[in-house]
Each structure stands twice: as C-alpha cells, then as structure tokens.
Amino acid sequence: MLLTLTTTHRPATDLGHLLVKHPDRAHSFDVPVGTAHVFYPEADEERCTAALLLDVDPLRLTGPRGKGRQAAPTPDSFTLGRYVNDRPYAASSLLSSALSRVFRSALRGESRDRPELARTAVPLEVRVPVLRCRGGADVAARMFGPLGWTVAATPIPLDETYPEWGDSRYVDLTLTGTLRVADALNHLYVLLPVLDDAKHYWVAPDEVDKLLRAGAGWLADHPERAMISRRYLAHRRALAGLALARLAEQRLVDEPAAADPDNVDEPAEAVSARPSLAVRRREAVLAALAEAGASRVLDLGCGGGALLAALVGDRRFTEIVGTDVSTQALALAARRLRLDRLPERQRDRIRLWQSALTYRDDRLRGYDAAVLMEVIEHVDPPRLPALEDTVFGHARPHTVVVTTPNVEHNVRYEGLPAGRFRHADHRFEWTRAEFAGWAARVGSTYGYTVVLRGVGDDDPEVGAPTQLAVFTRTEADR
CATH class of the missing domain: 3.30.1610.20 (Hen1, N-terminal domain)
Structure with missing residues (x-):
C-alpha cells in the first residue's frame, strides 16, 4: 500500500x-x-x-x-x-x-x-x-x-x-x-x-488518548467528530462516548482560531493575517455594550467563558454574571477565568450562576445589558418563546445583544455539505430575513428598538457570516 x-x-x-x-x-x-x-x-x-x-x-x-x-x-x-x-x-x-x-x-x-x-x-x-x-x-x-x-x-x-x-x-x-x-x-x-x-x-482504552492527541486543534470542532470517534474506536460505544465527552470539554475550554468552524475554507495565510471570526464576534459584542454604556452585564449561555474573559479584561464592566444550564460549563469557565487566583477585588466583579434560559430567574433582573452570543440557535424552536419571555419579558435589561449564524453564508464554506449546519448541536440557522423578522417581532412584543449588523467579512451576495442584533428598551418603557 x-x-x-x-x-x-x-x-x-x-x-x-x-x-x-x-x-x-x-x-x-x-x-x-x-x-x-x-x-x-x-x-x-x-x-x-x-x-x-x-x-x-x-x-x-x-x-x-x-x-x-x-x-x-x-x-x-x-x-x-x-x-x-x-x-x-x-x-x-x-x-x-x-x-x-x-x-x-x-x-x-x-x-x-x-x-x-x-x-x-x-x-x-x-x-x-x-x-x-x-x-x-x-x-x-x-x-x-x-x-x-x-x-x-x-x-x-x-x-x-x-x-x-x-x-x-x-x-x-x-x-x-x-x-x-x-x-x-x-x-x-x-x-x-x-x-x-x-x-x-x-482497541484498548488508551486509543482514546491517541485519538485526542492526534486530533488536537481540529477534531473538537469537526462536524463529523461523532462518526470519527465511533469508527476510530471500532464502534466501542463506551470509548466513543468518553472521547466525545472529552472533546466537548475541549470545545468549552479552547477558543478556536485557525480551526474556527467559520474559517474552515480559508487558506492558512488568510486566517493568520487577521483575527478569527470568533474573536471578531466578541469584539463586536464588546463594542455594542460600550455604545450602550453598560457596566453591569449578563452573559447568558456563557459556556466555557470566552466572552466572560474579555469582559473581565475591560474595566468599564463593574459587575459581570455568567449563566449556563451546564454545571460543567460553569466549572470550565471558572478555570478559564482563574477565579481561585484572582485578587479579591477582581473576583468580586464576577458571578457564575446555573440558570436555564427557558425559566424565569429573578436574579437576572435589573442589569444594564444581556448577551446571547451564539446561543439561540441551540434552542429548539418551540422553546424560543420561553427564552424570549425570560430575557426580554422578565429580566428586561436595558440592552440585549444577540448573535447567530447567517445560514446564507454557508455556501461559502467548501468543507460544509449543502443543507448542513455549522455545528452539530444547532437546531436551526436563519437567513438574514428570518433573523430580521424574529428580531422585529420580539422588539415589538417587549418594547425594544432593534439595530441589525453583520460580523465578519461582508459578502455582497450572501452577507456576513454572523448576524448581530442590538435591542434597546424604548424610553417610554423604561
């Protein structure tokens, strides 16, 4: 051979x-x-x-x-x-x-x-x-x-x-x-x-370590990681489950750069020449929060804490709360932020709470701003109204920043088969018109004005890869 x-x-x-x-x-x-x-x-x-x-x-x-x-x-x-x-x-x-x-x-x-x-x-x-x-x-x-x-x-x-x-x-x-x-x-x-x-x-248990070692930097974000794990581990269900669990932990801890799913089709020199889409997305969210004058911020569905780390690094944010339904995700976020090593004054700025976005939580009320960064597409469509009520109806921050993929841009990714989403856990991905329609309806229902933006390189035919909406509570409704 x-x-x-x-x-x-x-x-x-x-x-x-x-x-x-x-x-x-x-x-x-x-x-x-x-x-x-x-x-x-x-x-x-x-x-x-x-x-x-x-x-x-x-x-x-x-x-x-x-x-x-x-x-x-x-x-x-x-x-x-x-x-x-x-x-x-x-x-x-x-x-x-x-x-x-x-x-x-x-x-x-x-x-x-x-x-x-x-x-x-x-x-x-x-x-x-x-x-x-x-x-x-x-x-x-x-x-x-x-x-x-x-x-x-x-x-x-x-x-x-x-x-x-x-x-x-x-x-x-x-x-x-x-x-x-x-x-x-x-x-x-x-x-x-x-x-x-x-x-x-x-196939022995040490094959899991070999798989993760060889797959470092790319396997955790591969759209076929489940099939890869099963086949590489000879369809031994327990070993494949262990591999996928450890890959999920990597996805929460490690922030993708050149292996970012939204950069999958870009040549290496282009990726290294500018920040990844993940970085540009965080920068766009931070800019929207700064424009809104927010100082007390909620990161809803914070995952492993990538945005939290950026918020902590900006002194204008005096109180930062990260929430997630997963206790494992919160533990990973705490490790990323090194909460156990921060000075007391810094540590007092940060809170990590377990909370489900489809249930009302009184602790989330009274904040300047809330962020849903790449979160809504992980929610089953029938449960979106519950999330809308929790965030826009009950918590009611002055500003809400939402980002989500632009499905129209997916045709620009050569490695993404037609009809497939960018992430295996996505329940949907919206066109620009669908996102605009959802944002307008939510804003009208809960008393918010909406401004839409793109994040990443804007394509004249299919738009930017990420969509961003800034919801601002109207004066009459404050």
Missing part, C-alpha cells in the same frame, strides 16, 4: 528535514505487519515527493501482535478471511500505524533543522491511490473537506473491462491544500482508519 506527500514550497527538498528522512537515501523500518519503506521519487528545489510504501506480510496479520494485542475482526472475517483479504494492497489502519512509527517526530511538529518551517503552512498534495473507503467518495470529502483540504476521491471500478459491474469499495484519493506538514500527517493518521472502518487490532 502506498501514500505520497508532495510539496512545491521552495526549496522543496526541505521536506526531508520536516520528515526527518534524507531525500538522497531509501529508508526501511520493521513494523508489526511487515516492512515500511520511505523513498523520494522526485526531489529538487521546485518539487519534492516523499513516498511511504508498506510491504505487508500476510502471515503477520493472522496471529497475536505482542503485548496481548490480537487482530480485530474485520469485514472480511469469514473462515479464510484472515488469509485472503485486501490488507496487503489497500490503504487502511495498517498504513496509519506505519505512518505513526516512521514519521513520529514529524507528527509532533518537531524539526531540529527547520523549526520555523515546521510551524509554517506549505502547499501540499497527498495521494493514496487505493484506499478502502466505507461510504464512498462523499464520506472522504466530509472527513477531509472541513480541515482545509480540496478533496478529489475517484471511485475505482470493480473491473474496467465490465463498467456495468459498478464501482468497488475503494477510491483513489488526492488531497491538496496549504497546511503544516504535522497537521497533514495527523489528519491522515486519524482519518485513514476512519475511512477504512476496520481497525487491524483490538
């Missing part, structure tokens, strides 16, 4: 420094299922290709693998399936395992000779000419597309002589993009066995 990695970054032969494999030599490594070879079919200043060829010994697949590990059942687990199968030829979890052993330093992003280059996104092309892909080309695109790759997955026919027989379960996969080499290798390490969906060994 074969995998090639090509770059046109100049000098292209620096790829050898990143992979820690000299282009002028062939390298061979003994691995549990055979021998892995690394060589360079082409290597000059303009273009360099590294090839990983795994020569599988079929006899090594039939028995124990040391340390008590045995070959796991596969889709070929019939009587002779352990001896007659595609494992020596089609890319699978075997290739992923070999990749992790051969390119161990590169996977960690380490390069003694080119440390700056190891941290730099470079033009890359990955080719896996025969890849077993359960679900076909569409699944390959769903896996790699959100990570910034342009995906070309061509189904391989069962027999070119008889096209009426249809396609096989294999694809010829080519990925192109501008990424760090370490990121590219970690994507492959995780997603090759996911596409294969048949690991070659029994």
Whole structure:
C-alpha cells in the first residue's frame, strides 16, 4: 500500500528535514505487519515527493501482535478471511500505524533543522491511490473537506473491462491544500482508519488518548467528530462516548482560531493575517455594550467563558454574571477565568450562576445589558418563546445583544455539505430575513428598538457570516 506527500514550497527538498528522512537515501523500518519503506521519487528545489510504501506480510496479520494485542475482526472475517483479504494492497489502519512509527517526530511538529518551517503552512498534495473507503467518495470529502483540504476521491471500478459491474469499495484519493506538514500527517493518521472502518487490532482504552492527541486543534470542532470517534474506536460505544465527552470539554475550554468552524475554507495565510471570526464576534459584542454604556452585564449561555474573559479584561464592566444550564460549563469557565487566583477585588466583579434560559430567574433582573452570543440557535424552536419571555419579558435589561449564524453564508464554506449546519448541536440557522423578522417581532412584543449588523467579512451576495442584533428598551418603557 502506498501514500505520497508532495510539496512545491521552495526549496522543496526541505521536506526531508520536516520528515526527518534524507531525500538522497531509501529508508526501511520493521513494523508489526511487515516492512515500511520511505523513498523520494522526485526531489529538487521546485518539487519534492516523499513516498511511504508498506510491504505487508500476510502471515503477520493472522496471529497475536505482542503485548496481548490480537487482530480485530474485520469485514472480511469469514473462515479464510484472515488469509485472503485486501490488507496487503489497500490503504487502511495498517498504513496509519506505519505512518505513526516512521514519521513520529514529524507528527509532533518537531524539526531540529527547520523549526520555523515546521510551524509554517506549505502547499501540499497527498495521494493514496487505493484506499478502502466505507461510504464512498462523499464520506472522504466530509472527513477531509472541513480541515482545509480540496478533496478529489475517484471511485475505482470493480473491473474496467465490465463498467456495468459498478464501482468497488475503494477510491483513489488526492488531497491538496496549504497546511503544516504535522497537521497533514495527523489528519491522515486519524482519518485513514476512519475511512477504512476496520481497525487491524483490538482497541484498548488508551486509543482514546491517541485519538485526542492526534486530533488536537481540529477534531473538537469537526462536524463529523461523532462518526470519527465511533469508527476510530471500532464502534466501542463506551470509548466513543468518553472521547466525545472529552472533546466537548475541549470545545468549552479552547477558543478556536485557525480551526474556527467559520474559517474552515480559508487558506492558512488568510486566517493568520487577521483575527478569527470568533474573536471578531466578541469584539463586536464588546463594542455594542460600550455604545450602550453598560457596566453591569449578563452573559447568558456563557459556556466555557470566552466572552466572560474579555469582559473581565475591560474595566468599564463593574459587575459581570455568567449563566449556563451546564454545571460543567460553569466549572470550565471558572478555570478559564482563574477565579481561585484572582485578587479579591477582581473576583468580586464576577458571578457564575446555573440558570436555564427557558425559566424565569429573578436574579437576572435589573442589569444594564444581556448577551446571547451564539446561543439561540441551540434552542429548539418551540422553546424560543420561553427564552424570549425570560430575557426580554422578565429580566428586561436595558440592552440585549444577540448573535447567530447567517445560514446564507454557508455556501461559502467548501468543507460544509449543502443543507448542513455549522455545528452539530444547532437546531436551526436563519437567513438574514428570518433573523430580521424574529428580531422585529420580539422588539415589538417587549418594547425594544432593534439595530441589525453583520460580523465578519461582508459578502455582497450572501452577507456576513454572523448576524448581530442590538435591542434597546424604548424610553417610554423604561
């Protein structure tokens, strides 16, 4: 089985420094299922290709693998399936395992000779000419597309002589993009066995740590993280549930930057050249609060506390309250804010309360402003009227700032399949007209004027990626 990695970054032969494999030599490594070879079919200043060829010994697949590990059942687990199968030829979890052993330093992003280059996104092309892909080309695109790759997955026919027989379960996969080499290798390490969906060994609990380590910085926000976790962990429900729980904690603690879901289709150099949409969204909310002259602020549905941290950093906000229905989210917010280490004077500015936005809470009354930042789209539409009554009818702050995705902008995200939302937990995403209609109705019902704005780069055809509304209580209703 074969995998090639090509770059046109100049000098292209620096790829050898990143992979820690000299282009002028062939390298061979003994691995549990055979021998892995690394060589360079082409290597000059303009273009360099590294090839990983795994020569599988079929006899090594039939028995124990040391340390008590045995070959796991596969889709070929019939009587002779352990001896007659595609494992020596089609890319699978075997290739992923070999990749992790051969390119161990590169996977960690380490390069003694080119440390700056190891941290730099470079033009890359990955080719896996025969890849077993359960679900076909569409699944390959769903896996790699959100990570910034342009995906070309061509189904391989069962027999070119008889096209009426249809396609096989294999694809010829080519990925192109501008990424760090370490990121590219970690994507492959995780997603090759996911596409294969048949690991070659029994999956132990330590595989969860391996998944999260290789998926650091991208898996928590991947729209297919549930499928990735299930398949990578061989459909062991308990392990997949543990992985998803730990990924959910990462989503609350870590603020996305280049991996922000709303930046999924942007080249790395564009992302690094300006703040992410998540940062620009917070800045827009802070600006709206400053315009309103608010000093006592509620962050409703605060999650892991990203906005709270920004509020704490601005001295104009003298009292800050974060609420969330999840006690875990509040605990994470407390850790992010380092409440246990803050000076008493600072700590007295902050309150964290458990509260559900669909139930009235007298503690929320009397504040200057409330923020619902990327919250309403997580509420089932039949429960939105209860949220409106709680915030606009009962708490009744002078100003309410609401942000939500603009679904029209989703067509600009190449890695987002048509009809899919940006986040797996979104119950809906509104067009600009739908959001404007909702805002006008709420404002009229509860005595607020409304100003609508966009956040992020404004597209003349589909608008900005985020919608923002500032509700201000009318003078007569104060």
